[in-house]
Amino acid sequence: MSSSVLFLAVFIACAVESVEALTIVLAAGITRGWRSTFQGVAAALGTLAVLVAVLGPTLVHYVPIRTLRIVVGGLLLIYGMQWLRKAILRQSGFKAMHDEDKIFDEQVSELSKIPKSSGYDSTAFTVAFKGVFLEGLEVVIIVLTLGTSSHRLGLAAIAAGAAAAMVIAIGLAVSKQLSKVPENAMKMVVGLMLVSFGSFWSGEGLGMTWPGNDASIIWLLALYGLATALIISYSARLRRKVAISGSGQTA
Amino acid sequence: MKYVKAFFMFWFDFLIGDTPEIFVGALIVLGVAAVAAKSSISTELLPALVIVTLVLSVGWAVTRSVLKTKR
Numbered sequence: 036m037s038s039s040v041l042f043l044a045v046f047i048a049c050a051v052e053s054v055e056a057l058t059i060v061l062a063a064g065i066t067r068g069w070r071s072t073f074q075g076v077a078a079a080l081g082t083l084a085v086l087v088a089v090l091g092p093t094l095v096h097y098v099p100i101r102t103l104r105i106v107v108g109g110l111l112l113i114y115g116m117q118w119l120r121k122a123i124l125r126q127s128g129f130k131a132m133h134d135e136d137k138i139f140d141e142q143v144s145e146l147s148k149i150p151k152s153s154g155y156d157s158t159a160f161t162v163a164f165k166g167v168f169l170e171g172l173e174v175v176i177i178v179l180t181l182g183t184s185s186h187r188l189g190l191a192a193i194a195a196g197a198a199a200a201m202v203i204a205i206g207l208a209v210s211k212q213l214s215k216v217p218e219n220a221m222k223m224v225v226g227l228m229l230v231s232f233g234s235f236w237s238g239e240g241l242g243m244t245w246p247g248n249d250a251s252i253i254w255l256l257a258l259y260g261l262a263t264a265l266i267i268s269y270s271a272r273l274r275r276k277v278a279i280s281g282s283g284q285t286a
Numbered sequence: 287m288k289y290v291k292a293f294f295m296f297w298f299d300f301l302i303g304d305t306p307e308i309f310v311g312a313l314i315v316l317g318v319a320a321v322a323a324k325s326s327i328s329t330e331l332l333p334a335l336v337i338v339t340l341v342l343s344v345g346w347a348v349t350r351s352v353l354k355t356k357r
Contacts, residue, residue, distance in 0.1 A: 105316070110301075112312045112336065117305055120343050129351045176300075230336060237316055238332055241323040255333060262337045266344055277352050 037249040040256075041181055042194045044228035048177045049198035051221045052170040057206040058135045059166030062142035067151065067159035075163030083171040091179055091188045101240045107180040108237025114176070115229025122223035123263060127270035133218050174199075177229070184236045227263065231255040307346060311339030 064072040094103060124130035142162075149158050174195050182191030235252050238245060245251035302309045315335040322328045 109312055109316055112315065113301055113308055116308045116312065116336070116340055116343065117303070119340060120305065120308065120347070123340075123344050124347055127348075129348055172296075230340075234332055234336055238319060238323075238329065241316070241320050243319070243323050243328045243332070245329055251329070258333055259337070262340070266341060270344065270348055273348060273352070277355055 037185065037252050038187060038190060040228065040252055041185055041187060041232070042190060044225060044232065045174075045178055045181055045191045045194035046198045047221050047228075048225045049174045049195040050202055050216075051218055051225065052174050053199045053202035054135065054216050054218060055133075055138075056167045056170040057202055058139050059142060059170075060163050061206065062139050062146060063159045063162040063166070066143050066146040067156050067162075071156040071159035072163040075160040076167050078160075079164045079167035079171060082168060083175050086175050087178055087188075087192060091183060091192075094179065094183045095186065095188065101242075104184050104236040104240030106240075107184045108233045108235070108240055110176070110180055111229045111233030112237060113233075115226050115231075115233050117226075118222050119226030119230060119259075119263060122219050122226055123267050123270065125219045126223065126267050128274040129270060135216075135218075181232060184232075223263065227256055227259050230259050305343060307343050308339065311335075311343065315339060 060072060060076055063075070098106075121130065125132050146158065146162065178188070178191045178195050182188035231252050234255050235245060247254070315332060318335060319328060319332045322331050325331075
């Protein structure tokens with residue numbers, strides 16, 4: 036059961052980051068040409084694959100499992116709470132939603148100003164490399180942390196690869212950035228999963244015995260989901276109240 | 287030197303960034319959970335502390351936003 040939750044967590048996290056990377060790659064490809072852009076994407080994907088291949092087995096073989104689970108659990112707790120906080124603030128209206136159309140327009144406008152060179156275009160290469168590498172690095176951390184703690188690194192890597200392939204295929208088929216993807220809802224689901232796995236593994240590493248063992252990830256998910264819904268409901272009500280009192284003051 | 291600095295900056299941004307309260311909160315969660323690991327309430331205590339950290343972090347951001355709007 037925890038295998039499917041793990042697969043889903045990595046798949047959605049990677050899909051979210053791939054949507055963001057795709058926006059940058061499309062902006063570079065359309066304005067600067069595709070050859071150097073694809074070279075940048077390939078170089079970034081290669082570097083990320085090497086990172087997973089080298090760091091994954093090293094962590095599994097040389098770090099004691101209890102230490103690994105405490106460290107990984109802590110990392111997942113921090114990262115998961117950061118994602119969850121951002122998604123809650125966006126959902127309740129306290130933070131602007133992530134707008135892929137706006138980001139795409141800004142990237143295109145910036146890249147169009149830089150003079151093009153014939154043949155190899157270092158701007159396209161660098162923009163595509165940085166976009167894919169930086170978004171991918173977050174995925175690598177999720178793959179390594181979730182994969183190594185559960186000894187399912189292969190499954191986590193397959194989930195990430197499948198999500199990236201799906202987003203790339205859809206992006207190429209429609210030839211535009213995927214602004215209709217419910218990114219905030221996906222980010223919230225991933226945040227909930229990361230916090231649940233983080234709680235479970237840090238607890239295991241510290242010597243706790245979770246009721247129901249692996250199955251406790253499900254009740255942790257439900258508990259954090261309920262807490263998140265309540266926080267959003269309260270924050271959204273507060274946001275409306277502030278908006279009404281603000282408009283009353285100006286009137 | 288540039289790469290060493292970039293490496294540490296990446297981890298600083300990744301772990302702390304603009305939400306130091308989450309980093310501190312996670313350390314407190316782990317510290318308290320370590321002390322209470324063998325007690326019967328440890329599995330309720332850990333998620334409760336995580337929720338408290340999240341509420342405080344969101345509450346802090348909301349308060350700042352409301353104060354900014356009122357100014």
